[in-house]
Amino acid sequence: MxxxxxxxxxxxxxxxxxxxxxxxxxxxxxxxxxxxxxxxxxxxxxxxxxxxxxxxxxxxxxxxxxxxxxxxxxxxxxxxxxxxxxxxxxxxxxxxxxxxxxxxxxxxxxxxxxxxxxxxxxxxxxxxxxxxxxxxxxxxxxxxxxxxxxxxxxxxxxxxxxxxxxxxxxxxxxxxxxxxxxxxxxxxxxxxxxxxxxxxxxxxxxxxxxxxxxxxxxxxxxxxxxxxxxxxxxxxxxxxxxxxxxxDSAMFDEWTLELKAMADRIISMREQLFNALKIRGPSVSKLWMFNLLVHFLLIPLCQSVDHLSYHAETPGDWSHIIKQIGMFTFTGLNSDQVAFMRQEYHIYMTSDGRISMAGLSSRTVPHLADAIHAAVTKLK
Missing domain, CATH: 3.40.640.10 (Type I PLP-dependent aspartate aminotransferase-like (Major domain))
Structure with a gap:
């Protein structure tokens, strides 16, 4: 126009x-x-x-x-x-x-x-x-x-x-x-x-x-x-x-709808990340029992068990992810954990643990949750 x-x-x-x-x-x-x-x-x-x-x-x-x-x-x-x-x-x-x-x-x-x-x-x-x-x-x-x-x-x-x-x-x-x-x-x-x-x-x-x-x-x-x-x-x-x-009232209404869609998507990413961390606790399924058995059987034979699918529960309270608002979240991760995630998972964030929620997608949330889980489990 x-x-x-x-x-x-x-x-x-x-x-x-x-x-x-x-x-x-x-x-x-x-x-x-x-x-x-x-x-x-x-x-x-x-x-x-x-x-x-x-x-x-x-x-x-x-x-x-x-x-x-x-x-x-x-x-x-x-x-x-x-x-x-x-x-x-x-x-x-x-x-x-x-x-x-x-x-x-x-x-x-x-x-x-x-x-x-x-x-x-x-x-x-x-x-x-x-x-x-x-x-x-x-x-x-x-x-x-x-x-x-x-x-x-x-x-x-x-x-x-x-x-x-x-x-x-x-x-x-x-x-x-x-x-x-x-x-x-x-x-x-x-x-x-x-x-x-x-x-x-x-x-x-x-x-x-x-x-x-x-x-x-x-x-x-x-x-x-x-x-x-x-x-x-x-x-x-x-x-x-x-x-x-x-x-322009029509344009204004369209803009506010799109703005809400953007905000809702970020809120959804917060919920997905929180849930992904929450469900990384022990499961009682047969598959989990099988993985746990394999885990212990293979420990003497493996130098690393990082690639096995068993996860211990992610330590800590992650409710702040859904309590905080907007584009950014202070994860609470320390600089050593951030460096670990960068080195092992190729996830990049500022050293103070801040992440941009707008940069997440449903596809990348599981990878981030895995990285956070590993970082807080191995590096207290």
Whole structure:
């Protein structure tokens, strides 16, 4: 549609980007009925995907905000500390992931945020935390909100997976909308790389929810002064794709159906991997008894029994695989186990045990389950 529209030109966009894209992006994350939008308290600028949105927001805060310390979850996306440090902020961490439970260290999170100086910036993953896949519950989000507002801490949300986590655009935006509903200020970085597959188009937005419409106008003016010497103005085509889809009801409905299908497939991969690990316990079938007998008979004759089909039960609790959400899972595997799986099974992942659930298929789940089983059995 865009290519065949002969009235379209390739002139520069304004510094703030495509107006329709900005308006629709704010509505997508905050909700069409958001009081902040209705009261014109939101300043939105098109940026170079999520990374560019974070960088522009970071530089704006470094220039104009009274507190230049940003607290980042431990662990977090590897680029977060670099982006904010180079933007002129001081990055510190707050506890987030608990390796023992492979879940949220909620008490540690509250303690670290409580000890942050009044007015400090706090980076929050809107949903599908990268890299852990661990999100707070809505009740925990409410406690975080109350604590942050009581200490006048400034939320800076990063939303890279809206709709891609649960399959619902609204559900994945609930944490953000809770903070907007209380009337307070916040920053919001959006990316369309994952949920629209526009990785190479670099499409994103930075929205700043302000205290009043007058302040929003002034904030937008200052954001222009950040953007102009950085990249002058954003690219046209990717933002046009997003705007076209978001304002066409038929396309929007088709997109949300496809988005849910993608999210459901990832959820299905989680369930399949969990079940594959769960069923790798001893069986009482005749075939199993035969394999067990052969196993023990051949031990004196074989240098290795790795190729026999008997499996002892996979040690550990693997329920975190289905409790976590989004593209990534922290498996709990250590670096030695990861190296073993790479060497023996040709499975490649980061040394901290993070895997991309989106990279799995029904065909490859059994092989991964075999590798995990072998790794945790042989290397404690």
């Amino acid at each position: 865009l290519i065949q529209n002969e009235s379209r030109v390739k002139e520069y966009l304004p510094i703030t980007g495509l107006a329709d894209f900005n308006k629709l992006s704010a509505k997508l994350i905050f909700g069409a009925d958001s009081p902040a939008i209705q009261e014109n308290r939101v300043a939105t600028v098109q940026c170079l995907s999520g990374t560019g949105s974070l960088r522009v927001g970071g530089e704006f805060l470094a220039r104009h905000y009274h507190e230049r310390t940003i607290y980042i979850p431990q662990p977090t996306w590897g680029n977060h500390p670099k982006v904010f440090t180079l933007a002129g902020l001081t990055a510190r961490s707050y506890r987030y992931y608990d390796p023992a439970t492979r879940g949220l260290d909620f008490q540690g999170l509250l303690e670290d945020i409580s000890s942050a100086p009044s007015g400090a910036i706090v980076l929050l993953h809107a949903c599908a935390h990268n890299p852990t896949g661990v999100d707070p519950t809505l009740e925990q989000w409410e406690q975080i909100r109350q604590l942050m507002r009581s200490k006048a801490l400034l939320p800076f949300f990063d939303s890279a997976y809206q709709g891609f986590a649960s399959g619902s655009l609204d559900k994945d935006a609930q944490s953000v909308r809770m903070f907007v509903a209380d009337g307070g200020e916040l920053l919001m970085a959006q990316s369309y790389a994952k949920n629209m597959g526009l990785y190479g188009e670099r499409v994103g937005a930075l929205s700043i929810v302000c205290g009043s419409a007058d302040i929003a106008v002034k904030v937008e003016s200052q954001l222009k002064l950040v953007i102009r010497p950085m990249y002058s103005n954003p690219p046209l085509h990717g933002a046009s794709i997003v705007a076209t889809i978001l304002k």
